[in-house]
Amino acid sequence: MHAIHIVSGGTGASAEQVVRTVTAQFPSSEVAVTVHAGIRDADGTVVHTLVSAPLRNLLVRSAQRRGIVEIDLAGKLIERLSWVLDKPAAGQPGRYRQLRSEYFSRIEAIEYAVEHDDGRNSSGWPQADVLVLGTSRVGKTPLCMVLATQGWRAANLPLVPEIPPPADLHRVVPGKVVGLTIDPSRLIEHRTWRARVLGLPAPSPYVDLARIEDEVEEARLLFRRNGFAVVDATDMPVEELAHAVMKRVER
Known part of the structure; x- marks a missing residue:
C-alpha cells in the first residue's frame, strides 16, 4: 500500500479532492490518504511507534535534519528486549492486532465447542470447522476442546444404538465430518471406568x-456410507489425535 500525506494550514479539503481524483485512476491499487490539517506553526512534535528499524531510523534522521522534535515510543524498548532476549525483533507491523485476533478466535472456538458438545445445538453444525462423530467414550469432547484451543470450531455427536443421527448432519x-473409531477391547476399558464413576448397575449393556x-x-x-474421514483413536494421545483430525479436514 502506498501512503500519501497531505499537510495543510486549513482543512486540506482542496488537496484531498485533487489527490482522490487522481488515485481513482488506479482502481486496482491501494493508496492510503491521510490529511494533516490546521498546521499553523513549526513547533509540532512527531510521536512514532515504527517497529521496522530501517523506517524508524529514516524518520529519526529526517526529523533531526529539519529540526523537528520526534519521540520514539517503541525503538528503545525493542532494542532493550532484543539485547535481553538475545534475538532480533520480528519488525512486522500489525503483529499485536494479529495476536489479539488469534486470541479472540480461540475464545470464540472454545465457546462454540462448549455449546455444541455431545450433540447439542445441531442447527449450528454448518458453522463448524469440524464435526466429530463417534461412540460413547471414544474421546470426542477432549478432542474438540484441544481443537478449540487451536482456533477450530469443533462440534461433536455421540452415536447411540437405535437412535439415528439428527437430520442436521446432512447440512x-x-x-468437515470426521468419524472416530477405536478398538472394542480398549473402548470397554474406558466404559467400565465410566460405569463405576456413574454407579451403573452390573451387568450393563x-x-x-x-x-x-x-x-x-x-x-x-x-x-x-457417507464418505466421512475416519481416524483411529485407539491409544492415541489427544494432542496427536487433534493433529490427525486437522490433517484430514477441509477447513
Whole structure:
C-alpha cells in the first residue's frame, strides 16, 4: 500500500479532492490518504511507534535534519528486549492486532465447542470447522476442546444404538465430518471406568463387549456410507489425535 500525506494550514479539503481524483485512476491499487490539517506553526512534535528499524531510523534522521522534535515510543524498548532476549525483533507491523485476533478466535472456538458438545445445538453444525462423530467414550469432547484451543470450531455427536443421527448432519459438508473409531477391547476399558464413576448397575449393556463391537461396526458403516474421514483413536494421545483430525479436514 502506498501512503500519501497531505499537510495543510486549513482543512486540506482542496488537496484531498485533487489527490482522490487522481488515485481513482488506479482502481486496482491501494493508496492510503491521510490529511494533516490546521498546521499553523513549526513547533509540532512527531510521536512514532515504527517497529521496522530501517523506517524508524529514516524518520529519526529526517526529523533531526529539519529540526523537528520526534519521540520514539517503541525503538528503545525493542532494542532493550532484543539485547535481553538475545534475538532480533520480528519488525512486522500489525503483529499485536494479529495476536489479539488469534486470541479472540480461540475464545470464540472454545465457546462454540462448549455449546455444541455431545450433540447439542445441531442447527449450528454448518458453522463448524469440524464435526466429530463417534461412540460413547471414544474421546470426542477432549478432542474438540484441544481443537478449540487451536482456533477450530469443533462440534461433536455421540452415536447411540437405535437412535439415528439428527437430520442436521446432512447440512454439514462431508469433508468437515470426521468419524472416530477405536478398538472394542480398549473402548470397554474406558466404559467400565465410566460405569463405576456413574454407579451403573452390573451387568450393563453399556459395558457388554458384544454390544460394543456392534456399536463400533455400525459407526464404521455410517462413516463409509457417507464418505466421512475416519481416524483411529485407539491409544492415541489427544494432542496427536487433534493433529490427525486437522490433517484430514477441509477447513
